[in-house]
Each structure stands twice: as structure tokens, then as C-alpha cells.
Amino acid sequence: MKTFLADTEATLRLGIALGESLTPGSVILLEGDLGSGKTTLVQGIGKGLGITEPIVSPTFTLINEYTEGRFPLYHLDLYRLEPQEVAALNLESYWEGFEVIPGIVAIEWAERLPYKPDSYLSVSLTYGHGGARQVELLPFNCVINEAKIIRND
Ligand SMILES: Nc1ncnc2c1ncn2[C@@H]1O[C@H](COP(=O)(O)OP(=O)(O)OP(=O)(O)O)[C@@H](O)[C@H]1O
């Protein structure tokens, strides 16, 4: 499913709808050029989960955990890592839920992952006309409620 995101607010709204409808254990793999809106979307997801704390880019911290919402949000950014460094992180403990409370795992620069979870939602952001963005959502082995996620209000 592809949709148009006219401005930052539209990206935030899509994230909020995702945060309201996804279940614990969901993995969101975000791809898209520098500045295409990945962090903005995750900020929306945080709002949708009821997190009031500001969600900041984990480019340097690698992972930020937010536990204030309905369930945890684990926000990762792999931009600075090589695939072999990513492999050493054992990220599967996040989506398999061992030693962590199941939550939403949102990964920026997911193209750097050397392996993928069994099920995930792929989110690809691209630049459109006049500075707007386009997004493509592709669920792999999971279902998303499109009617709930894409609203025009
Ligand atoms: N749909 C949109 N239309 C126009 N601007 C947008 C849209 N969505 C987000 N932006 C803006 O794009 C800029 C970059 O957003 P953001 O930091 O979320 O990108 P990113 O993909 O996380 O970047 P990076 O690759 O550095 O991690 C921000 O100023 C944000 O407000």
C-alpha cells in the first residue's frame, strides 16, 4: 500500500495510527534516504502508544527504549553500523521477546540488517514533489488494518 504524506504532520499522523493499532511484538523496518522522515514516523508511533517523553533520533545511542506507553517502544538506528556489527547486537532478542518486555521495535536504516525477523512491517519513505514524501507499507507475514491506518482526517 502506497500513500502520499504532504507534510510533517501527515507523517506524524500515520505514525500515531500505527502506534494505536500495532500489537506488542511488532517490528517496523524503516528504509529511506537521509531525512526522508523515518524518525518523524517513529515520533508518531510513540504518541500513538501514549508516550509523552520526546522521541529523539538514536543515531549515536543506537537504541532508545521508552516504557511509558501502553507497551514499550524500542527505537533503533543502524545508520552508523556495518552489517557484521549489527549481527553482533543480537537484535532478535527484541522481536523474540527474550529478556525484554514485548513491545514495538522500530528500526531506522533497516537495510543494514543482515537478517530479518519472521514477520515485520516494511516502511519505505521516498521524496516526492515539492518536498513532500511518499510511503509504501508492506506487511510480511503480518496483517495491518489499512482502513484504520490510512485516514484522511
Ligand atoms: N511528509 C513530509 N513532508 C515534508 N517534510 C517532512 C515530512 N515528514 C517529515 N518531514 C521532515 O523531514 C525532516 C527529516 O525528518 P526525519 O529526521 O524524520 O528523517 P529521517 O529519515 O529520520 O532522517 P535520518 O536519515 O537522518 O535518520 C524533518 O524536518 C521532518 O519534519
Ligand SMILES: [Mg+2]
Ligand atoms: Mg532518523
